[in-house]
Amino acid sequence: MADEAGGDTLLQIENLRTYFHTHAGIVRAVQGVNLHLDKGETLGIVGESGSGKSVTALSIMRLIPQPPGEFAGGRILFRGTPIVDVREEKRGNEIRRVDKSISESQMRRIRGGDIGMIFQDPMTSLNPLLTIGRQIAETVQEHMGVGRKEAYDRATEMLMKVGIPSAKQRLKDFPFQFSGGMRQRVMIAIALSTNPDLLIADEPTTALDVTIQAQILDLMRGLSAEFGSSVILITHDLGVVAGMAQRVAVMYAGYVVETAVLDDIFYHAQHPYTHMLLQSIPRLDLPRDQPLHPIPGSPPDLLTLGPGCPFVPRCPNALPICRQQMPPLDPVGGSGGHLAACWNPVKEKAA
Numbered sequence: 001m002a003d004e005a006g007g008d009t010l011l012q013i014e015n016l017r018t019y020f021h022t023h024a025g026i027v028r029a030v031q032g033v034n035l036h037l038d039k040g041e042t043l044g045i046v047g048e049s050g051s052g053k054s055v056t057a058l059s060i061m062r063l064i065p066q067p068p069g070e071f072a073g074g075r076i077l078f079r080g081t082p083i084v085d086v087r088e089e090k091r092g093n094e095i096r097r098v099d100k101s102i103s104e105s106q107m108r109r110i111r112g113g114d115i116g117m118i119f120q121d122p123m124t125s126l127n128p129l130l131t132i133g134r135q136i137a138e139t140v141q142e143h144m145g146v147g148r149k150e151a152y153d154r155a156t157e158m159l160m161k162v163g164i165p166s167a168k169q170r171l172k173d174f175p176f177q178f179s180g181g182m183r184q185r186v187m188i189a190i191a192l193s194t195n196p197d198l199l200i201a202d203e204p205t206t207a208l209d210v211t212i213q214a215q216i217l218d219l220m221r222g223l224s225a226e227f228g229s230s231v232i233l234i235t236h237d238l239g240v241v242a243g244m245a246q247r248v249a250v251m252y253a254g255y256v257v258e259t260a261v262l263d264d265i266f267y268h269a270q271h272p273y274t275h276m277l278l279q280s281i282p283r284l285d286l287p288r289d290q291p292l293h294p295i296p297g298s299p300p301d302l303l304t305l306g307p308g309c310p311f312v313p314r315c316p317n318a319l320p321i322c323r324q325q326m327p328p329l330d331p332v333g334g335s336g337g338h339l340a341a342c343w344n345p346v347k348e349k350a351a
């Protein structure tokens with residue numbers, strides 16, 4: 001595990017729990033996320049729709065609306081700074097919640113400056129009423145302490161870097177004047193304009209068609225390397241992760257259930273869910289006639305989860321203990337840093 005004292009760790013998440021209070025009850029969207037990210041590294045977060053990927057990303061940006069959202073516990077440390085730090089402390093018979101998270105004004109400096117984010121649908125994060133130039137320039141002015149002229153120069157430079165033709169003229173255009181792929185390029189330009197240490201991309205190419213998708217991923221890979229930004233790439237598509245990430249975290253029902261370097265996920269997966277996820281996608285590295293197996297059943301209702309592992313109803317390996325207790329995310333053999341939360345992991349066949 002990465003050392004928390006600093007070293008190469010950029011981001012450390014410990015036991016994060018993010019809940020939503022709804023009329024139907026408490027939605028435990030994130031109920032046990034543990035992960036870390038080193039400087040310069042790209043981490044892929046994968047999992048089915050509803051597994052808590054976006055809520056994890058929004059928690060890192062502290063963009064969870066409170067209420068109905070709530071940080072019920074855990075820590076998010078960014079370069080050691082507690083973006084979220086919520087603990088329960090026992091005083092006599094009373095359990096008190098102690099919140100040592102940084103203030104909103106401290107958070108505002110980090111958000112959009114040290115951490116940039118790209119969303120699936122750029123239209124929701126771009127302001128339709130402001131020109132692209134103004135949106136980039138304002139971000140740059142706010143976070144980099146430069147004047148207007150310099151900020152607009154930076155905006156031009158960034159549009160050129162993301163491959164938008166006639167960059168200088170296009171500064172005057174509004175979001176609707178760009179195609180979907182071009183809008184996503186603009187989002188990348190904004191997110192990287194402040195030279196962030198961390199770039200979070202939440203399904204950045206899901207809404208785009210396949211060829212544009214590949215171009216955008218290439219662009220992200222090239223620019224994050226050039227800018228030296230670490231990347232969290234969120235996707236439901238393991239294929240996207242394969243070409244981009246060094247490490248992968250697999251999420252299920254609000255938990256990270258397995259994490260490892262890319263090859264260990266693809267060739268030595270230990271969690272039955274990761275296995276089933278791998279069998280459900282086409283693989284270029286396996287024979288063409290390999291049958292695809294969609295994962296049977298559906299994800300659990302986050303309102304009615306019991307104490308055990310949420311994957312039990314769909315799991316071929318389930319034991320009685322799995323219904324009673326959620327297993328911890330513990331080391332499992334192989335090369336270092338391979339962790340899985342499973343009482344009965346998949347046994348590897350001897351070669």
Ligand SMILES: Nc1ncnc2c1ncn2[C@@H]1O[C@H](COP(=O)(O)OP(=O)(O)O)[C@@H](O)[C@H]1O
Pocket residue numbers: 020022027028029047048049050051052053054055056068302
């Ligand atoms: N504002 C909210 N209020 C209530 N439930 C929410 C809210 N935001 C997210 N959720 C729930 O949290 C769960 C995880 O959502 P999300 O993180 O968006 O999943 P993913 O990004 O993996 O598809 C879902 O069940 C979703 O309905």
Ligand SMILES: [Mg+2]
Pocket residue numbers: 053054055202203
């Ligand atoms: Mg999502």
